[in-house]
Amino acid sequence: MLDEVLRRLDDAYTIRLSEEMIGTPSVTGEEEALAHYIKEKLESYGMKTKLEYVEPGRPNVYGVLSYSKPGKRLDYNAHTDTVPAGDDWRTDPFKAVTKDGRMYGRGACDMKTGIACSLNMIRAIADSxxxxxxxxxxxxxxxxxxxxxxxxxxxxxxRWRSLDGVVLTYSYCGDETKPIPLGLTGKVLYDVKVKGRAAHGFRPHLGINAVEDAARIIANLDRLKLKDHPQFGKGTVCTLKTEGGYKVYSVVVPESARFEVNRLLVPGESVDYALADMRRMVVSLDLKSEVDVSIKPPRYEPYIASREAPLMSTLHEVYKTVMGREPLYEYAYGITNANIFQGEQGIESVHLGPQRGDPHSPNEYVKLEWLPPVSEMYARIALEYLK
Known part of the structure; x- marks a missing residue:
C-alpha cells in the first residue's frame, strides 16, 4: 500500500498547484476564490466537501475521506489567507516565478506550497x-x-473538536531555520482605557492627565510578573498602539487615553493570569485616573507537547526515514492554529512543511527541493497514523 501511494506522488503536480494558488490572491478578507479552487481539487479526489462561510465572502473549506473500519481521525490543516503583498518586489507577487531552484510569490512558503503538498498526498492516497x-x-x-x-x-x-490529530502544514521544516515546535507561547492583547479629567492646559493641576497616567503604566510594564518556564524562559511584552490628546489642537488636559499591549504567555501563565497581573500592576501605581484593563481578540492559551505522543512520535520516525536525520525541536515563540486546536481543545497537533524564505516580506520564496520530501512525509504520516 505504501509503495503504491508513494509511486503516485507527483512533484510536477505539486508545483502546478503552487503556481495556480499563488496566482489566486487570497489576502486576509479575500479568501473565497482560493477556497473554491481547493474545494474543486478535493472533490476530484473523491472527498466529501463543504464550504462554511465564517463571514460574507470568507469561507472555510473542508474535505473528508472516510473509511468503513473505525479508527483515528487525522486532519491536515492550512490557512488560506496571506498578508498583503506590500512593495519592493522584484517580480509580480501574484504570479509564481521560478529561478535558481526557488519559487517566488506571495504565499509561496506561507503557506500555499504546504497546501499543495497536502493535496498531492491526498490525491495519491485516493488514486492508489x-x-x-x-x-x-x-x-x-x-x-x-x-x-x-x-x-x-x-x-x-x-465533529472537528473530536479529531484525534492535526498536521498543520506550516513551514516548520525541522532544521535549524525552523525546528518543529514542542509547544507554543500563548498571547493576550491588553486593551487599556484611561479616564482622567479635563482642565485648562495652563492649569494642569486642576485636571487629571490621562495621557500622562497612561505613560506611567507603559513605563512600568517591566513590573509585570512574567513567569519563567524551564523550556521557554519568559514571555515578552510590547506596546503596539497609543491614543490620546486632542484631535484638533487645543490647550486642554487630556481626559482620556487608550493603549494596546501585546504579551506572549508561557505555559503556567493563562489568559486570566495575565489579565489579573496587569490589573494588579496598575493598582500598585496609585494613579488618579480611572483605568479599565481588558483584553481583546486575538487571545490564545500557551501549550506544551510531548515527544512521546502518538502523532509527534509518528512524525519523528517518518522524518528520520525520509530526511535521513532526526528533526530539530524547539519550544517556540509564536502563534499558530495549534494554539486553538491543542492549547484550547486538547487535540494533538504537529507542524511540518517546506523550508520558509522571507515570509511576510517582499520576494517571499520557497526552495523547490523541499516539496518532494514534504509530500512524502505527509503521506507516510497519514498511512502510519491511520493504519
Missing part, C-alpha cells in the same frame, strides 16, 4: 485505492494572519 481505518481530512481556514476567525469557527463544530 489504499484503505485504512478512520478518517483523513483537509481543512483550509480563513483569517490566520489576523484574528483566526476561521479556526475558532471550525472548533465550534463538535
Amino acid at each position: 485505492g489504499a484503505r485504512f481505518r478512520g478518517e483523513l481530512s483537509f481543512s483550509g481556514v480563513i483569517d490566520q494572519e489576523a484574528t483566526d476567525k476561521g479556526a475558532w469557527r471550525m472548533m465550534e463544530d463538535p
Whole structure:
C-alpha cells in the first residue's frame, strides 16, 4: 500500500498547484476564490466537501475521506489567507516565478506550497485505492494572519473538536531555520482605557492627565510578573498602539487615553493570569485616573507537547526515514492554529512543511527541493497514523 501511494506522488503536480494558488490572491478578507479552487481539487479526489462561510465572502473549506473500519481521525490543516503583498518586489507577487531552484510569490512558503503538498498526498492516497481505518481530512481556514476567525469557527463544530490529530502544514521544516515546535507561547492583547479629567492646559493641576497616567503604566510594564518556564524562559511584552490628546489642537488636559499591549504567555501563565497581573500592576501605581484593563481578540492559551505522543512520535520516525536525520525541536515563540486546536481543545497537533524564505516580506520564496520530501512525509504520516 505504501509503495503504491508513494509511486503516485507527483512533484510536477505539486508545483502546478503552487503556481495556480499563488496566482489566486487570497489576502486576509479575500479568501473565497482560493477556497473554491481547493474545494474543486478535493472533490476530484473523491472527498466529501463543504464550504462554511465564517463571514460574507470568507469561507472555510473542508474535505473528508472516510473509511468503513473505525479508527483515528487525522486532519491536515492550512490557512488560506496571506498578508498583503506590500512593495519592493522584484517580480509580480501574484504570479509564481521560478529561478535558481526557488519559487517566488506571495504565499509561496506561507503557506500555499504546504497546501499543495497536502493535496498531492491526498490525491495519491485516493488514486492508489489504499484503505485504512478512520478518517483523513483537509481543512483550509480563513483569517490566520489576523484574528483566526476561521479556526475558532471550525472548533465550534463538535465533529472537528473530536479529531484525534492535526498536521498543520506550516513551514516548520525541522532544521535549524525552523525546528518543529514542542509547544507554543500563548498571547493576550491588553486593551487599556484611561479616564482622567479635563482642565485648562495652563492649569494642569486642576485636571487629571490621562495621557500622562497612561505613560506611567507603559513605563512600568517591566513590573509585570512574567513567569519563567524551564523550556521557554519568559514571555515578552510590547506596546503596539497609543491614543490620546486632542484631535484638533487645543490647550486642554487630556481626559482620556487608550493603549494596546501585546504579551506572549508561557505555559503556567493563562489568559486570566495575565489579565489579573496587569490589573494588579496598575493598582500598585496609585494613579488618579480611572483605568479599565481588558483584553481583546486575538487571545490564545500557551501549550506544551510531548515527544512521546502518538502523532509527534509518528512524525519523528517518518522524518528520520525520509530526511535521513532526526528533526530539530524547539519550544517556540509564536502563534499558530495549534494554539486553538491543542492549547484550547486538547487535540494533538504537529507542524511540518517546506523550508520558509522571507515570509511576510517582499520576494517571499520557497526552495523547490523541499516539496518532494514534504509530500512524502505527509503521506507516510497519514498511512502510519491511520493504519
